[in-house]
Amino acid sequence: MGSKYAKRYMAEFRRDAVALVDFSGRTVTEVARELGVSPESLRGWYKRVMAGRGEGRPGELTTGEGEELKRLGK
Template sequence: MKSNTGKRYMAEFKRDAVAWALSSEKTFTGLARDLGGSPERLLGWVRQAKIDRGESPAGALTTVEREELVRLRRKVREQEATIDVLGEATAFVAQNRTR
């Protein structure tokens, strides 16, 4: 059975694969086959590397910005869960005070 998380690649491997893709005459399909991955994944790495170097359209998020966005979204979810618990606790206390 295939994992939902997918295959993880180390940053150094990605960096080397992107450098090879940008300097090679091979197609993404051929390079991906040699690397043991998919052409779509390799293309995604190349696109992200270009964004990180500032070679992208306005509004594209760099890797650092994406990581920060993920971190902040996680923090918001945690804070929302805390607010929900506090709201329930407040309602419970208020209900029990009137008894």
């Protein structure tokens, strides 16, 4: 079980929050403050989306690659 302070956000909310960072030209911290979420949470969501698009750090797996690796490990 997670922290008593941890909140669960619906996938649609996370997706919209990441899109707001992408298209608003504002920083993750500014958008997080506006939406009432922690900057660390939004930054994590953003990094996962970027990796899923293949726009993550060099050597970082895309979402599809990560899922395939998990599947192969089973």
